Amino acid sequence: MNNSIIPARFYGHSLTPLFNERAKKVQEAKKHIRYSDPWDINPRARPLTSPSPYKQEFWKQNEALANAAELSEYDDILCCFVFQDENERRRFIVTYPEDFWTDCERMPLEKRVFYEVIPELSPCFLYYDLEFEVDLNPDKDGVRMAQTLIHVTCEYIAYHWKCSCDRRAVINLDSSRPGKFSKHLIFSTSDFAFSNNYHVGYLVKMICSDLVDYVSRESAQHDVLSKFSKESLEELFIETNKGKKLFVDLNVYTKNRHFRVYKATKWGKHSHLQQAPECQYSWPKKPKSKEMEIFLNSLVSYMPRKKKLQLLSFDQDKKSKILSYSQHTEMKQNYAPKEYAKSPYPVLDKYISELIKPGKVRDSKFFEIRQLIIYEIVGFRYCENIGRWHKSNNVYYIVDIVNKTMYQKCHDEDCAGFISDPKRLPVEVTFYFEDECDPLFLDLNDYNAKD
Structure with missing residues (x-):
């Protein structure tokens, strides 16, 4: 006995309902993909050997890089790109380079403010x-x-x-x-x-x-x-x-x-x-x-x-x-990012961390003889010398334990030699090293930090 189903009986005499159902599913799937404006959605024909279309937008770089690394394969490489708008805000776009370029070509030249994340x-x-x-x-x-x-x-x-x-x-x-x-x-x-x-x-x-x-x-x-x-x-x-x-x-x-x-x-x-x-x-x-x-x-x-x-x-x-x-x-x-070296003063570490949010302290170095602590910062690039954020180079803070003050410097070549005006540390922070201050303080100009 032949139990096979006759196609016409299953689909009906028209394939229109099937195609309509498929179109609905495609449109529903597109809702879950966050396409980056400034681009319009414009699917294009692509060879079978090309990677599948994929595009995700992120506000945080670490999330974008993690997404690209997780979904990339040997012959199917996703990259992370950056789009910068007129307010200097940067958004991170994860997609295939071929698709990225195809989208770029449709954009006006003046809006092509794009970077590759290395x-x-x-x-x-x-x-x-x-x-x-x-x-x-x-x-x-x-x-x-x-x-x-x-x-x-x-x-x-x-x-x-x-x-x-x-x-x-x-x-x-x-x-x-x-x-x-x-x-x-x-x-x-x-x-x-x-x-x-x-x-x-x-x-x-x-x-x-x-x-x-x-x-x-x-x-x-x-x-x-x-x-x-x-x-x-x-x-x-x-x-x-x-x-x-x-x-x-x-x-x-x-x-x-x-x-x-x-x-x-x-x-x-x-x-x-x-x-x-x-x-x-x-x-x-x-x-x-x-x-x-x-x-x-x-x-x-x-x-x-x-x-x-x-x-x-x-x-x-x-x-x-x-x-x-x-x-x-x-x-x-085998590489595991290490937690930054803490200073001898946890309350000071916490104060600096709170001060630079959403940035983070990447590293700190304590110079015991000179009673200085250098805090290297990432994710917070406001420079007092230029009155705005640097576009790429990071800043760092120098804390003078003896005088209970802190200074800001940065790694940008144009700001070499700049030291901000000293800022007095709050009493609730200096309280914890009040008795440990040592008069052995050397001129900050002698310190030449390198990126």
Whole structure:
């Protein structure tokens, strides 16, 4: 006996009710997905091999990063991006990079204020943020300076890891505008990346330190820099309102850094990152979309084939080594964020923590002889020097136990040397170290905190 159901008897003679029911379910599912305005919902046809559409919006960065990490798979990578509005509020968007770019292309240029979040402890490519004021440096050739820096960096990589790269592996993006030279360089190499952006920062800071030392000496010898003419290396130093320095921004290698993406600008400015005319990156011969190809390859932390990469490691002690992706994963899994070191005064710790909410104390250091406590802060960047929040660099507080006062400083280069007016600590806090004060207090100007 045949118990099969006749399709016509089950569905009826029309499939319309079935399609209507399916449409209702699709619309109901869309209600549970928080699409980020400023974008409209505009589903597009996509190949079966592409990742499924996904987009979530968060107000808190840690929630966004956790969401991206939890739902990403080896060949299905979600990234965390930042949208900044005209009030400098930042929202975090978790989605697939391909979908992010498709949405970006539909937006007006002036509203493309987007950043990539470079997750802490995650593999990334080496990157630079270069800039200088043209009015103070009218004779400088920024294009030539960037090329010199690329060559120097490639030589350092070859010296420390025996890995080869050249300008064809570097994506050169330019956002210069009248009065200011500005570039992003991303070493989007095919066979290696770095363990995380801290290691990138250690290498870049060492290169810059070596350059300062090498150029300042008349008869200096160096394993890498001696390969270049002194004149070409001296050209990398520019004039600022605070003296001469390298044209490299060293503040972009911090935790969960926000790094502007291709074709993005800053609010109120028309300085979108564009592919520089002198960029010699080796693009695919026939990419499906050249614009999307530039965007995807210029992301610092997006590497869908990362398991095939070698990861270069470079720590604070200048020790270099090469890890496989599996070794890096094991090291990252063994990493557990430690609670910050407490000071000898719990009431003071609590007072500072309450003062900076919603920020947190990342670390504290107690200098017993000088009777100073340094509180490093994250999530609270209000600087008394400029009267507003810094966009990226953190502030820190210095507590003077002897005088029962506190000062604010910050890690931004433009505020170097600034110390806020002293603020008297409340009696309910100073009560607990009233009898322990020691007259051994040294001038705060002697302390030079480093990020």
